[in-house]
Amino acid sequence: MTTTTLDTADKGPAQYGALAVLIHWLIFFAVIALFASMNYAHGLEKTDPLRRTLYDWHKAVGTAVLGLAVLRILWIKIHGAPDLVPSPRITEVIARISHGLLYLLLLAVPITGLGMxxxxxxxxxxxxxxxxxxxxxxxxxxxxxxxxxxxxTAIVVLIHVIGALWHQYFRHDATLGRMVPWLRGK
Structure with a gap:
């Protein structure tokens, strides 16, 4: 029987599996790299070969993020996601909206970049x-x-991170441990 967030067997799993966690962190670090590389590239002279190299990598990594986002969404549709830890209704609404918006943006940003x-x-x-x-x-x-x-996307990610840290350090619940394996069981 699968471990559940709540004590009912009809609910989703208590935490994300290894593949879902891996995809989450690959996307997270790729998005940071995309932002950092473009900020750096914009400061270079247009004739600097490094600028062209950074743009080439930006396009490739952005396309990979699109593929990873599609894979993550399909994975969640097939395998489900853990139920939210019981919280005040407004917190649950914010969590659902921010997650939905984040998935939408993880598709829209690479699609606009690739299309452009x-x-x-x-x-x-x-x-x-x-x-x-x-x-x-x-x-x-x-x-x-x-x-x-x-x-x-950066704003929604910031809200997402603040929410995760709030759960970890103020609510003291298992929310962050779902994506940070070394925090599980603490």
Missing amino acids: TLFSGRGVDLLGIPPLAKNDAIAGALHAAHEPLFLL
């Missing part, structure tokens, strides 16, 4: 993805959406 690249007449060279027919209108619209969506 492909419709700009460039491919994702490191992954062998060729460009689409150049369309400046579509590329421009996707470019206009990409950065604001990423900034919204």
